[in-house]
Amino acid sequence: MEITLSIIKADIGAIGGHMAPSAQLLATVRQHILEEAANILIDSYISYTGDDIALLMTHKRGTGDEAVHRLALDAFLAGTEVARAQGLYGAGQDLVKDAFSANVRGMGPAVAEMEFEERPNEPFLFFAADKTDPGAYNLPLYLAFADPMNTPGLFLSQKLAQGFRFVIMDVGHTECDRIIELVAPEDLYDIAALLRDPQRYVVESVWSRASSEQAAVVSTSRLRDVAGKSTGKDDPVMVLRTQMHFPSTGELLAPFQVGHFVAGGVRGSHNMPLMPCTLNSPVSYFDGPPVVTCAAFACHEGRLTEPVDAFAHPFWDAVREHVAAKAMEMRRQGFFGSAMLPLAQLEYTGVAERIERLQGRFRERED
Ligand SMILES: [Mg+2]
Numbered sequence: 001m002e003i004t005l006s007i008i009k010a011d012i013g014a015i016g017g018h019m020a021p022s023a024q025l026l027a028t029v030r031q032h033i034l035e036e037a038a039n040i041l042i043d044s045y046i047s048y049t050g051d052d053i054a055l056l057m058t059h060k061r062g063t064g065d066e067a068v069h070r071l072a073l074d075a076f077l078a079g080t081e082v083a084r085a086q087g088l089y090g091a092g093q094d095l096v097k098d099a100f101s102a103n104v105r106g107m108g109p110a111v112a113e114m115e116f117e118e119r120p121n122e123p124f125l126f127f128a129a130d131k132t133d134p135g136a137y138n139l140p141l142y143l144a145f146a147d148p149m150n151t152p153g154l155f156l157s158q159k160l161a162q163g164f165r166f167v168i169m170d171v172g173h174t175e176c177d178r179i180i181e182l183v184a185p186e187d188l189y190d191i192a193a194l195l196r197d198p199q200r201y202v203v204e205s206v207w208s209r210a211s212s213e214q215a216a217v218v219s220t221s222r223l224r225d226v227a228g229k230s231t232g233k234d235d236p237v238m239v240l241r242t243q244m245h246f247p248s249t250g251e252l253l254a255p256f257q258v259g260h261f262v263a264g265g266v267r268g269s270h271n272m273p274l275m276p277c278t279l280n281s282p283v284s285y286f287d288g289p290p291v292v293t294c295a296a297f298a299c300h301e302g303r304l305t306e307p308v309d310a311f312a313h314p315f316w317d318a319v320r321e322h323v324a325a326k327a328m329e330m331r332r333q334g335f336f337g338s339a340m341l342p343l344a345q346l347e348y349t350g351v352a353e354r355i356e357r358l359q360g361r362f363r364e365r366e367d
Contacts, residue, residue, distance in 0.1 A: 003042075003118045003302050004065070006057045007237045008072035009128065009219065010094035010109040013083025014051035018090065018131075020282035021048050021083075028082045029053055032075040040067045042302030049293045050130025050283040051090070052235050053079065056295075058302040063113040069103040076109065110219035112237050114205075117213075119244065122299040125252060125310065127238040129274070131283055132264035132290035134171070134220050134236035135198025136274055140255035141166075141216060142195050144240075144247050145206050146184035151251040154185075159245045162210040166191055169220050172200040179204060199263060199345055208245040215246045249296065253310055256292065259323035261330070264290035268347045270340050273326040276311040276319060289327045 015022050030046050033055065037044060045056040055072050059065070076095060083091035096108040105111055129136055143150040145164040153160040163184045168191070170178040182191050194201040206216035218238045242249045256276045265272040265288040277291045295307035333339045343352060 001118045001301055002060060002115060003122075003299070004059050004062055004068075004113060004115040005124070005239055006059065006063070006065075006068050006072075007054055007112045007126065007219070007239065008057070008069065008104060008109050009052050009054040009111075009235070009237050010076050011051045011090060011235065012053065012076050012080045012094060013086075013088030013091040015088060018051045018283065018287060020051060020280075021053055021079075022086055022088060024086065025079050025082045025088065026053065029055070029075045029079040032078045033057075033071065036071055036074065040071055043304045045126075045295070045297075045304055045307060047128070047293075047295065047307075048280055049128040049277075050235070050281070050291055052128065052130050054126075054128045054237055056126055056304075058299065058304060060302065063115050064103045064105070066102050069105075069111075070100065072109065073100060073104050073107070105221065110221050110234060110237055112217045112219040112239060114214050114217045114239055114241075116241070118299065118301070121243075123242045123249065124297055124299065125240045125242060125249065126295045126297065126307075127240070127292055128235075129237075129290060129292040130235050131268070131272075131288045132236070132262045132274065133198065133234050134202045134218055135200075136260075136262040136264075136290065136292070137218050137236060137238050138195040138198045138201070138203055139258065139260050140252075141203045141206060141218075142191065143255040143258075144252050145215070146188060146191060150254055151247050153247055153251055159208070159210045160247065162208075164215065165207040165209055166203055167205045167207070168194055169202050169204045170200065171202050171220065183209065199341075211245040213245055214241070216240050249310075253294065256294075256311070257316075257319050259319060259326055261326075262290050263341055263345065264288055270330075271338055272330065273323045275323040275327075276316050278312045279307065279309045285324070285327065286331060289323060 033044050042058045047054055080092035094108040148154040165183050168180050202220050204220045207214050219236045240252050259273040261271045262274045265286050272289045275289045275291050277293055279293050281291055294310035296310045297307055298305045330339050
């Protein structure tokens with residue numbers, strides 16, 4: 001049975017600045033989906049991570065379906081009314097364009113979709129991150145799908161040993177969306193050379209070479225380009241299918257113990273470690289640290305089980321402590337050097353304008 005998983009995610013308003021959506025906002029979005037989903041969806045799961053609300057939807061209509069995208073947009077529009085009425089910060093923030101034509105791509109919300117033949121048992125992981133960019137998933141995906149130090153299945157399992165195909169997008173290319181396809185393990189060094197720069201190159205999807213099935217999909221939309229100006233971080237969502245031809249759940253979760261540094265934090269302008277948090281977590285310290293949540297599901301004929309909170313296990317308490325220590329250590333150096341993003345990647349123009357004003361005061365040294 002061909003099933004489509006569609007995740008459409010947006011920040012349409014939050015309490016306390018950018019911390020979390022209100023209960024009433026979330027309830028309104030849920031209610032809209034419940035009331036309007038008949039004949040469109042098989043099932044849905046609605047959650048939040050930081051200030052973002054993600055709609056995880058199952059159906060049989062394929063990717064980019066107009067009715068599914070319209071449903072999500074209308075739910076976000078209904079929610080935006082509540083956000084305005086409650087005085088939430090950034091009401092309707094991610095709905096940067098009004099004109100809907102066929103789907104929400106290019107309108108602001110992040111989209112990750114995957115169509116596949118459902119296996120007799122279909123386990124998958126749904127990740128949502130806040131206060132960071134899609135490139136935040138580069139390192140976990142590299143480790144999970146290409147590094148036997150993380151994923152012993154790459155040499156223990158004949159299915160995994162055939163490797164994986166990475167589709168990588170060049171998000172820094174302004175003319176068009178460029179992608180490149182590279183295969184692990186043969187192209188390992190090429191993959192590493194691109195993924196080391198998560199602001200420029202972002203993994204969009206990963207595919208099994210043994211079965212040609214899709215293993216991973218990441219939202220790679222660029223809010224900055226959609227809006228024509230900075231509107232915040234792109235706060236990516238991701239789905240990973242697990243087991244059989246794919247890494248095990250444990251192999252897919254393991255890379256998140258690193259707490260690697262990603263772009264994010266206050267004003268989206270810093271380097272901060274990514275903290276794995278429990279489902280429906282707000283953000284706090286320094287408008288972060290950037291958070292990632294993971295809901296594990298099983299799915300049968302498109303019907304979802306209840307989620308298991310993958311980062312709720314006590315193991316992750318130790319990781320969170322470690323990540324908090326890394327965050328505080330980085331913050332001790334304030335604006336200096338690698339604590340802050342390079343000039344070209346800052347979401348605010350103030351510092352560039354300040355430096356521009358100083359140009360006239362520079363003079364040639366005379367000695
Ligand atoms: Mg957000």
